[in-house]
Amino acid sequence: MRACLAVWIVGCGLFLAGPAVAQEAAALAGLKQQAIQEIDKRQTFTQQMVDQIFSYSELGFQEVETSRYVTGILEKNGFTVERGIAGIPTAWVASYGSGKPVIAFVTDIDCIPRASQKPGVAYHSPIIEGAPGHGEGHNAGMAVQVTAAIVLKKLMQEHHITGSLRIFPGVAEELLGTKAFLVRAGYFKDVDTVLGAHVESEFSTAYSTGNGEWSGLVSVQYFFHGRAAHSAGAPWSGRSALDAVELMDVGWNFRREHLRLQQRSHYVIMNGGDQPNVVPSEASVWYYFRELDYPHIKELYDLGNTMATAATMMTSTTADHRLVGSAWPPFFNKVIAETQQKNIEAVGMPMWSEADQQLAKALQKEIGEKVDGLKLNVEPLKEPVKQPKGGGSDDVGDISWNVPMTYLMYPANIPHLPGHSWANGVAMATPIAHKGSTAGAKVQAMTALDFLLQPALVEAAWDYFHKVQTKDVHYESFLGPDDKPATETNREKMERFVPELQKFYYDPTRYKTYLEQLGITYPTVKARP
C-alpha cells in the first residue's frame, strides 16, 4: 500500500481496468482485517481506559483527571495535544498526520450527578453516597475512539496513508455546554468527516433525523434580584426574588398546555433564597427549552425571556439571564452511515457470557423493565422517521450541521434503562462495556479507513451535506458574541467529592480490572427468594 492509493482510486480509477480496482478493494479489506487484529491485541488497554475514566467520575467542565489521563495517553502515542481550547480548561484537541482528508473523532467524557454506582451490581449500591457517577456511560467513549485512533496511526505509518486524525472530547455534554463553542472557535473548519461515538445497548448508526428522538435546545439560567428585609418585621419593605422565580415557573407551566406537542421544557430552582426570615433578594432558576428546529427553539427562548420579564413586573424585581448551553438537533450523513453500517455488520455483536446476561436480566428485573437481557443482533440501518417527535439533545448537533458526521452507537450497556441514573452505570465497568468498546473501536477504525482511502466517499458525503442536508436549512449558532462557556459549573460540587473519589481511583498497576479492585463478584445479583 502506498500513498498514491487514495489518489489512484479517484483520479485514475475510471480509466483503469477492473482487476486493478478489485486489487485495491482487497487492499482496503486487508487493512481493515489488520485493524481488527490490532484492536483485539489492545483489549486490555481498552478495558483499562473504560475502568479508569469510570473511576474518575467527573461532572461537566470539571473533567480534570479524565482530560489529563486521556491526553497523556495520546501524547505518549505520538499525537500532538493542544489543551484548553475555545476557553474551556478541560477541552483539547489531539492531532496526528497531515493533509486531507481530516477525520475527527468526538466523544463525551462527563458524568451525572448522584449516579455513583458499584459496577457489576444489579441493584442500587453507590460507591460513594450522593457522589457523581457514570450514569450515562460516557466513560467508555474515549476508550473506543483512542483505541481506534492509535491503531489507525500505526496503519497510516506502516502503509504511508495520507490524512489527518483529530480527537476531541465532549466536555460538559450533559450541560450541552461546549460543542457550539468549539464550532464557533473554528475547530471544525478544515475537518472532512466526523465519527462520533456514544454508548448504547445496541450496535447501530443512523442518518438524517434518525429515529426522530432528538431535540435541539437552549439552556438558560434566569437570575432575579429583589430587596432583602425581615420577613416578619418589615415584609412590605422586601421584594422577593423567589416570588419572581415561582411566578415565572407557574406562568410557564400554564403556557405549556398551549405549546406545540414537540416542545419539551424543564427547570430546576438553583437558588431559592437563604432562610425563611430573610426576604430572598437573590433567586435563580435554570431552564432547558427543547424543540425540533432552530426557529422553534428560538421561539421558546424568547417566550422564556418574556415570562421572566413578566415575573419581574409582578414582583417589582429585576432579572437577567445567561445562556449556558445550546444544541442544534443532530442531523447525520447518509453516505457515512451507509459505509459505517457495513462495518457494523462485519464486526457484529460482542460475544456475551452467561455472567453478562445474568447481570443484564437481574438489573432489568430490579428496575421493573422487560427482562430480555443483552441484544444479540446488530440493528439494520433504518429509514429516518418522517415526523420526528423529539427527545433528548446532544451538542454534537452543532458539529453535524457544519461537517458531515455520524454517531456510532456501540453496544456497551444494558437495554431498557432509564438514562441519567445509577442503573445506567451498572454495566459501565464490566465485561459488557469492555467488549462493547472493543467492538465500537473496530467499526470506527474501519470506517476511518474507508474515508482515508477513498476520496470519492469524502466527496459523496459532502455532496449529501450540501445538496440534501443544508439545501434549505442554514446553521446559525444560538451563541451570541458575548456568550462564554460556563466553565465554573460543578466546581464546588466536584471539590466536595474529589477527596472521597480519589480513594477509589482505579489502579491498573495493582488490579487487572476495576471490579477486582473493588472486590466485586461478577455479577452480584439479589439472591432469589
Ligand SMILES: [Zn+2]
Ligand atoms: Zn450522552
